[in-house]
Amino acid sequence: MIKFILKFLLLAMVLFVGVFIGMEKAHQGMQDMKGYEDTSLPPPVHVSEGEDGKIEAALLGSEINHTEELAQKKKELEDLETYNFISSMGKTFSSFVKEATKNIIDFLMGLFKE
Template sequence: MEVASFMGKCILACCVMFFGVLLGMQQANNGMIEMKGYQDPDLKAALSISEGDAKEASVLGHQIDLEEKQKELEQLEAFNLFSSAGRALADSVTNTARSLYDWIKEKTE
């Protein structure tokens, strides 16, 4: 019970810090604009999403086409050697641990 409480507090603290960093980046951007005294098109928001004909996002001023990224991810997910190898390794470790547990349980009964 104590471990679950500790993990919950850690996850909550990480989420608060993550959103604090994003808020800080946005505030720093607003501060830069206010220091200059005018709107500079070179200063971009930390994160902006526009929904038009093609959904696009901008992270720190770099344009990202979401549909293109989705197509790339679908192609990458078609076959990932490391993913399938990791899945096979995890299954074998799980089966080995389960059989070892069952064997030990039989011996102690």
């Protein structure tokens, strides 16, 4: 089973990289058909080194910057102080089911001990 999972993950990674290679080849083909380089048509995958030595990447025209995005999303979630009725109902229901299951198991164990 482990061999299958490893083979599957390897194949999935190869296919994933193949998709990006195909997108790059299609981009080159589009430029070749036009006969000139169009700046409005950015490359699908672009990786470069910035002035400060950091590696900058862009995927399908959007910049990839995880540290700033994660910090921004974390701040937004911390600032968000709303009451979610469905979530609180789910928590209440799950605690009820948990306690009921615990009591049933304790009751059955009490019957089997005697």
